[in-house]
Amino acid sequence: MPLIKNGAIAEDAWQFPADDAPLPGQGPVAISLERWQREREVLQARRAPLGLLVKSDTQVEDFAADLAEFELIALDFPTFRDGRPYSAARLLRERHGYTGELRAVGDVSRDQFLFMHRCGFDAFQVSSGGALEGWLRAVSEISIWYQPTGDPRGALGTLRHRRAAAE
Amino acid sequence: MKLDIVSANRLTDGRVVYLTRDDGWSESIIDGRSAATKEESADLLADAERAVEAGIVVAPYLVSMADDGGAFAPLHFRERIRLFGPKHNRDGGQPAGRVA
Amino acid sequence: MYRYDEFDHAFVHQRVAQFRDQVARRLSGELSEDEFKPLRLMNGLYLQLHAYMLRVAIPYGTLSSRQMRCLAHIARRYDKGYGHITTRQNIQYNWIKLTEVPDLLADLAEVEMHAIQTSGNCIRNVTADHFAGAAADEIEDPRLWCEIIRQWSTLHPEFSFLPRKFKIAVSGAAKDRAALRVHDIGVQICRNDAGEIGFEVMVGGGQGRTPMIAKTIRKFLPKAELLSYLESILRVYNQLGRRDNMYKARIKILVHEMGADALAEMVEAEWRQVREGFVDLPEAEVARIERYFAPPPFDPAAGSDSGLDTARRADSEFDRWLEQNVDAHRQPGYAIATISLKSDGGVPGDIDAAQMEAVADLAERFSFDELRATHQQNLVLPHVRKGDLYELWQSLKAHGLAIANRGLISDIIACPGMDYCSLATARSIPVAQAISARFQDLARQKDIGDLRLNISGCINACGHHHVGHIGILGLEKKGVENYQITLGGRADGEAAIGAIVGPAFSAEDIVGAVETVVDTYLDLRETGEPFIDAYARLGREPFKERLYAAH
Numbered sequence: 141m142p143l144i145k146n147g148a149i150a151e152d153a154w155q156f157p158a159d160d161a162p163l164p165g166q167g168p169v170a171i172s173l174e175r176w177q178r179e180r181e182v183l184q185a186r187r188a189p190l191g192l193l194v195k196s197d198t199q200v201e202d203f204a205a206d207l208a209e210f211e212l213i214a215l216d217f218p219t220f221r222d223g224r225p226y227s228a229a230r231l232l233r234e235r236h237g238y239t240g241e242l243r244a245v246g247d248v249s250r251d252q253f254l255f256m257h258r259c260g261f262d263a264f265q266v267s268s269g270g271a272l273e274g275w276l277r278a279v280s281e282i283s284i285w286y287q288p289t290g291d292p293r294g295a296l297g298t299l300r301h302r303r304a305a306a307e
Numbered sequence: 308m309k310l311d312i313v314s315a316n317r318l319t320d321g322r323v324v325y326l327t328r329d330d331g332w333s334e335s336i337i338d339g340r341s342a343a344t345k346e347e348s349a350d351l352l353a354d355a356e357r358a359v360e361a362g363i364v365v366a367p368y369l370v371s372m373a374d375d376g377g378a379f380a381p382l383h384f385r386e387r388i389r390l391f392g393p394k395h396n397r398d399g400g401q402p403a404g405r406v407a
Numbered sequence: 408m409y410r411y412d413e414f415d416h417a418f419v420h421q422r423v424a425q426f427r428d429q430v431a432r433r434l435s436g437e438l439s440e441d442e443f444k445p446l447r448l449m450n451g452l453y454l455q456l457h458a459y460m461l462r463v464a465i466p467y468g469t470l471s472s473r474q475m476r477c478l479a480h481i482a483r484r485y486d487k488g489y490g491h492i493t494t495r496q497n498i499q500y501n502w503i504k505l506t507e508v509p510d511l512l513a514d515l516a517e518v519e520m521h522a523i524q525t526s527g528n529c530i531r532n533v534t535a536d537h538f539a540g541a542a543a544d545e546i547e548d549p550r551l552w553c554e555i556i557r558q559w560s561t562l563h564p565e566f567s568f569l570p571r572k573f574k575i576a577v578s579g580a581a582k583d584r585a586a587l588r589v590h591d592i593g594v595q596i597c598r599n600d601a602g603e604i605g606f607e608v609m610v611g612g613g614q615g616r617t618p619m620i621a622k623t624i625r626k627f628l629p630k631a632e633l634l635s636y637l638e639s640i641l642r643v644y645n646q647l648g649r650r651d652n653m654y655k656a657r658i659k660i661l662v663h664e665m666g667a668d669a670l671a672e673m674v675e676a677e678w679r680q681v682r683e684g685f686v687d688l689p690e691a692e693v694a695r696i697e698r699y700f701a702p703p704p705f706d707p708a709a710g711s712d713s714g715l716d717t718a719r720r721a722d723s724e725f726d727r728w729l730e731q732n733v734d735a736h737r738q739p740g741y742a743i744a745t746i747s748l749k750s751d752g753g754v755p756g757d758i759d760a761a762q763m764e765a766v767a768d769l770a771e772r773f774s775f776d777e778l779r780a781t782h783q784q785n786l787v788l789p790h791v792r793k794g795d796l797y798e799l800w801q802s803l804k805a806h807g808l809a810i811a812n813r814g815l816i817s818d819i820i821a822c823p824g825m826d827y828c829s830l831a832t833a834r835s836i837p838v839a840q841a842i843s844a845r846f847q848d849l850a851r852q853k854d855i856g857d858l859r860l861n862i863s864g865c866i867n868a869c870g871h872h873h874v875g876h877i878g879i880l881g882l883e884k885k886g887v888e889n890y891q892i893t894l895g896g897r898a899d900g901e902a903a904i905g906a907i908v909g910p911a912f913s914a915e916d917i918v919g920a921v922e923t924v925v926d927t928y929l930d931l932r933e934t935g936e937p938f939i940d941a942y943a944r945l946g947r948e949p950f951k952e953r954l955y956a957a958h
Contacts, residue, residue: 222568223569223645224645227645227646258564259564282425283417283421286561289565299414300414318433319434319505320459321503321504322458366454382886384886384887388825389456
């Protein structure tokens with residue numbers, strides 16, 4: 141499954157062990173919130189980068205206090221219809237100031253990229269081949285947005301303000 | 308006797324079509340290939356699924372037909388509406404009420 | 408009315424190009440129907456019984472003549488020469504080809520229109536009082552706020568995959584003509600004790616299979632904070648609305664399950680955080696949009712003798728139309744004219760291309776180039792000089808559009824039903840036609856008085872049967888259509904859900920049953936008592952007795 145990060149195909153250094161699987165000896169791992177809560181000390185003692193794989197029914201407030209521990213938050217879309225991770229992404233970026241990698245995993249298609257991008261996702265685990273070309277096209281399809289989000293690019297409030305200032 | 312035929316909507320324009328005896332799709336129900344047994348009905352659907360894969364039609368399904376030697380017509384009123392179009396829309400173009 | 412600036416234009420063109428690409432990918436086989444369906448729905452494109460159906464947004468029901476002419480062009484060029492005004496103040500076309508939709512959308516974009524978010528689990532086209540900016544009982548024109556909500560909700564990155572569709576309506580008048588209380592959010596412009604203007608916010612109304620009346624969660628919201636408050640409601644709903652069962656996914660179920668007070672508390676808690684960082688409604692932007700909704704250049708001299716009384720005395724047919732279809736305007740010397748799209752035996756809400764063009768011309772001549780679509784599936788010329796009313800009426804008459812039945816029993820709201828809709832369980836249109844034929848005599852209708860009759864062809868209630876004084880719900884039972892009657896529903900400020908009166912009627916019997924309900928009312932009413940008041944006094948029983956007496 142290709143990983144697209146910051147507009148390019150990226151190597152994925154992260155491992156996602158199942159909850160009942162042993163932790164790999166080394167390297168970055170992303171675990172569930174339950175495992176993090178259960179094995180916190182063991183995970184911290186590994187002295188390797190930690191990530192969290194978050195289910196869509198989890199509230200951001202349930203792990204917001206621990207955000208400094210994580211370099212990766214992967215938000216899972218069980219189906220494209222499940223829009224909860226969009227809210228979670230904005231809360232992580234805009235309310236809790238999370239600056240690490242924010243990855244969309246699960247049912248992720250190119251026609252959702254634009255929305256995800258605007259909500260603060262910067263990495264996408266996609267299922268199809270030829271993904272990069274599609275992604276590059278998808279993110280340039282719309283360049284103007286009516287809403288302010290954490291991502292200031294192309295937000296109309298700013299654009300109109302800039303035009304007014306130039307007049 | 309009850310027969311099945313397969314109906315679907317054509318991908319490009321959404322129009323109602325029926326799977327024909329020569330494995331094509333026709334807007335005329337008269338061209339429809341009918342199935343009298345469960346096996347034949349399953350074959351019809353399998354052929355229709357291939358047309359879905361090929362991007363010709365959308366959402367095919369079996370339509371039960373009355374075949375009493377007289378009119379060859381769908382049993383259910385929904386399918387009769389699909390076949391004949393909105394009844395009030397007599398000339399196919401004008402909203403009713405303005406059709407004299 | 409609002410005009411696009413260069414950014415709005417660029418945006419809509421980008422959206423057309425994006426959809427053109429999505430259609431091309433579908434036709435080439437790159438996208439399956441399962442993958443394409445949510446994409447086409449987000450652009451108002453359905454696959455119905457006979458063809459694709461495209462629902463075009465008419466934001467808060469406001470149209471210019473140029474836009475109306477484009478809608479006529481679309482009816483002719485891409486459809487069978489007519490369109491259907493919907494209960495969300497939109498217009499839909501029934502015979503669209505998928506291959507032609509991108510070109511159709513490009514034509515629409517030229518007149519600043521689109522089909523964005525007329526379907527799908529997102530924030531739908533925002534609706535408003537169709538007399539906005541004209542009504543005599545208005546505190547303020549709600550369309551400024553509708554336009555602000557339209558822009559904010561358009562391709563909202565966080566709220567495009569909600570648990571279910573989401574409908575917002577805004578009214579600025581004392582009388583609720585926008586059915587606020589059966590919306591996911593109803594926004595009422597109001598004054599607080601200090602005399603400041605703001606919003607009362609109602610949440611959790613809706614129809615469908617579990618109809619509910621919205622509850623007020625905030626009595627007064629300062630104007631400048633509308634978007635941050637809406638964003639807070641939507642965020643709570645997006646996170647907590649049920650996703651396990653599509654019939655329980657609307658916000659009304661969340662309100663019902665957790666209680667309006669608990670939801671209000673959560674929204675307020677979220678809002679305290681959201682409002683801190685929310686910056687996108689600077690005064691300059693509000694002022695920019697507000698300028699587009701400035702009143703048209705009314706003639707201050709229009710208030711003097713308009714010759715109207717002479718015309719009324721001379722022409723009784725005109726007089727009847729005036730009494731039934733014309734409302735008071737806030738500006739002296741002007742009036743609001745409703746064009747009924749409920750012709751005798753016609754399809755409620757249908758209008759053909761020639762009529763669209765005629766109405767566009769009349770709007771240009773008599774109403775400062777402005778038109779409205781109503782959720783009752785009629786059109787409105789909002790700003791007509793009283794002195795022009797007689798001429799306007801004569802022109803309408805020539806086009807078969809001077810039907811003096813607004814608010815009467817033949818002014819029926821009806822969904823397309825099974826004549827077009829793939830979700831329907833029964834037909835609506837033939838029932839509407841038969842009822843309007845049975846009550847053809849306008850004098851009889853007038854005697855019956857104010858009566859809302861609404862028909863839905865399935866439990867999804869697009870025909871608003873729950874809030875009809877008389878509601879009709881078409882169902883299927885063992886392969887046969889039958890029709891259930893509800894009584895006592897209303898969509899106004901005293902909104903109520905109608906009560907089922909008893910077992911359903913066959914297609915043959917439904918018109919007679921409606922007549923029995925009406926006759927019962929006529930027998931039992933007190934002098935001057937409208938149907939809905941008589942029902943409130945009498946309850947269901949006398950109607951039930953008469954309806955089922957013979958059975």
